[in-house]
Amino acid sequence: MENVLKKYEAVQMGVCYYPEHWDEALWEKDAAKMAETGVKVVRVGEFAWSRMEPTDGVFEFDWLDRAIDLFGRYGLDVVIGTPTHTPPRWLTTKHPDILPVMANGDLYQPGVRGHRCFNSRSLRSYGERLIDRLAQRYSRHPAVIGWQIDNEYGMLDSRGEQAAADFRDWLYRKYGTLERLNREWGTVVWSGEYSEWSEIVPPPASHRNENPSFLLDFARFQWDSVAQFQAWQIAAIRRHCPEHFITHNFHSYPQRLNMTEVGRGLDVAAFDYYPNTSPDKVTTGPYSGALSLDLTRGIKRRNFWIMEQLSGSPGSWFPMWRMPQPGYIRAFAWQAIARGADTVVHFRWRSANIGAEQFWHGLIDHSNVPGRRLKEFADLSAEVNRLAPKLAGTRPLVRAAILHSYEQLEALRIQAQAPGMDYYENIKAYHRALTKLGIGCDVIDAESADGLEAYDLVVAPHLYVLHEETAERLSRYAASGGTLLLTSRTGVKNSENVCVMTPLPGLLTECAGVTVREYDPLGEDVARLDTEEGGQFACSQWADILEPDDRAEVIARYGSEFFAGEAAVTRYPFGQGETYYLGTHPEESYLRQLFTQIAEAKNIPYFPELPMGVQVSLRGGGASGEPAYLFVLNLSREDKEVKLDLRADGRLRHLDGLNSLLGGGRTDRRLKLRPYGVEVLEYRPD
Structure with a gap:
């Protein structure tokens, strides 16, 4: 395994290719052109179940053998995708339990993609049979180096019978008795108490007024379901391929799925990166993209792969985006590498001329005439291949971290706190302010983050659902010399998504050195923030009116509203370190000023004059x-x-x-x- 792990850490370029979509007469020309343009890796197979097993128990791998052999002859490594994302029609007809029942009661139809319920036993049985044969067949093929499990997981909120039964079993294992479940969830409200386990069913689409503890647990159950769906696939591959690496291509942030939990079983995380080409996104898109890349790196706390990178204008079930301008493909591939991508696989080699993604453009257009984008990609590949020996084994060097939490994302989605207050958008704001100063940061899971002592600064926004272990870990970090930054809506709920009956910020009150005397959900109204140095800034979304400890330093006060003059931002010496508390959401210029002050105090290197973009x-x-x-x-x-x-x-x-x-x-x-x-x-x- 160690040699393979070293191999996938090599910085290199790749492409996605679908041999089943093209006349076989094209394959060798394509493979030769790939090698000529500097490609090192090809991903295949993730949608090809109907060609691998056209009828029940009849397996046809000869076509895949020929394709993989061909890539191997041209020195191209291959990653095989397990095709469980697209079960064939013969299988969904024979076993309709494979199709998810959506939250609105509709059946997810076959022939699209993602039409598989993670809890389906039929899918597991047939999928495991196929994957076992695939893994056995290609375990010793010299061109095959790794596997991608399924494709682009997401939350299905399935209401199918098996998903409902598994949810009840999950709850039984967690709570043991209905009495405890009713107590922990507070189901006495609105006479919602359960008297039989069978009364518990997944929530419908119109669940705004459902019990928030129930809804958060349903999300947690789905996280575990995806992790288990992945685990049996990994086990099937590992039986035959102990030296191959295994990954999955996460996508589309913010993602409700707990990627850290699902990522534990993987050797390396991967991401499908499609930076927006629209002119109106030119000032924001690169910063949102930087967060996506840092978040992907945080899944495993190590370098990652890009399994799909933008190659042309996306479009198909939506109007096409603008075509990437000259230099765009190269620049955003280098952005991914700069932030820890070791392999960047572009989607796709050639634009599809069949199916739903005909206008999701690849490196070569439908004309099959190599053009500007392929030339740019070839030049990029040459640069990457030239620098690869220097970059091998390196990683982003950072001294700050932002804690990101899927539990906070889901809990704040269930119960929105104020108009315009968005958990992920606020994380974007903190990350963007650091990025504009050239301060690199890891973005890591709040509930499982360890090793915090490696960071000089830890930003922990909106720890709304606060676990005791998380509070203890952060308190130890600050006490041992770290700089911790907390924000409003910290410590509001316990782990079961129930409000705590204690002054905020709850379990972190001692560490923060403040209590929240009162709060005002500002929403989209704008208040003023006055610094001790005389600066004035806008703030919105929320206003915690703070009661500082005697040793806390007030570094900004509200300059408007009925609470003008009250403490809004504080700094508190705690043990050998310190804790900042932001009671509101300030404009970016204030965050830039605050992070500059912290960087200078902690000797964190930064670039004071980076231009926009x-x-x-x-x-x-x-x-x-x-x-x-x-x-x-x-x-x-x-x-x-x-x-x-x-x-x-x-x-x-x-x-x-x-x-x-x-x-x-x-x-x-x-x-x-x-x-x-x-x-x-x-x-x-x-």
Whole structure:
């Protein structure tokens, strides 16, 4: 396994290819062209069940043998997708329990994709049989290096009979008795108490007024169902392929599915990355994309794969996006690598001429004439292959972390707190402010995050459902010297999504050094935030009116509303560290100022003058004296001049004369980048 793990850590480019969609006469020409353009990896198979098993128990792998043999002859490695995302019609006709019953009662129809209930026993039986044969057949094939389980998991909220029965079993294992369940959920409200287990069924689509504890547990049950659905597939592969790596391609953030829980069984996480090409997204999209990449890295707390990367204009069941401009494909692939992607697989090699995704464009258009995008991809692959030996074994070097929680995301979706207050959008705001300062950060799971002592700063937004273990872990972190930043709506609920009868922020009150005397859900109304230095900023969404401890420093107060003059933001010395508490959601300029102050106090390096749209990332081995690699990316449509000035240890360092790995030669500290321009600079941190 160790050799294979090292192999998938190699920085390389790949493509998605569907041999079953194309005349076999095209295959060799395509494989030869892939090798010529610098491709190293090909993903196949994730939708091909009907070709692998056209009728019950009749398996046809000869076509796949020929395709994989062909890729191997051209030096291309292969990742096989297990095809459980698309059960064939003969199977769903024979076993309709495979089709999910959606929350509105409709049956998810076959012939689309994702038409499989994670709880279906028939799907498991037939899927395991197929995967066992696949794994056995390709366990020793020299071109096959790994497996992708299924495709793009999501929350189905299935109301099928098996899902309902499994949900009741899940609840029984958790609570043991209906008496305890009724007590923990508080079902006495509205006479909702259960007297028989059979009375518990999954919630309908119109569940706004349902018990919030019930709804959160139904989400947790689905997380476990997906993890179990994945586990039997992994076991089937491992029986025959102990040295192959296994991944899954997560997608579309914010994602209700608990990706950290599902990711535990994987060797490496993967993400399908489609940065938005629309002009109106040009100022926000690259920052949202940076968060998606950091969040994917956080699933396993290590480097990851991009299993689908944008290659052309997406579209099919929605109007097409704008075509990526020259440089776009290259720049966003380098953004992924800068933030920890080791392999970037582009979707797809050629635009489909059949099926629903005909206008989800690939590297080559329907004409089958290689054009601008394939040329850009080939140039990109050449750059990546040239730098791969230097980047092998490196990772993003960061000193800050943001805690992200699927439980908070779901609980705050169940019970929205104020108009315009969105958990994931607020995480975007904190992450964007750090990114614009060039401060790299890990985005990691709040409920399972350990090793926090590795970070100088931990931002923990809206810990609304607060577990005792999480509160203890964060308190220890701050007490041992860390800087912890908490926000409003912390400590509101216990682990069963029930409000606690104690002053907020609940279990973190001692660590925060404040209590919330009163709060006002501001929503979209705008209040004023006044700093002690005389600055004025806008704030909205929420206003905690704070009662600081005697040792707490008030660093900002409300400047308007009936609570003008009251504490809004505090800093509290706790043990050897400190805790900041933000009682409101301030505008980005305030977050930038606050993070700048924290960076200077904690000696966290940052770039004070990055232009809008320019991102920097540092990737290296982490050992003292080793070189690191500074990625400078202009993810905008305009020319940018970047001052390579790094503030650290209380002084401004001019990063002049760094070695350019893409352009060659030494760079001036004033770096000029064209639209979607990229530089990778060799840098030796002190």
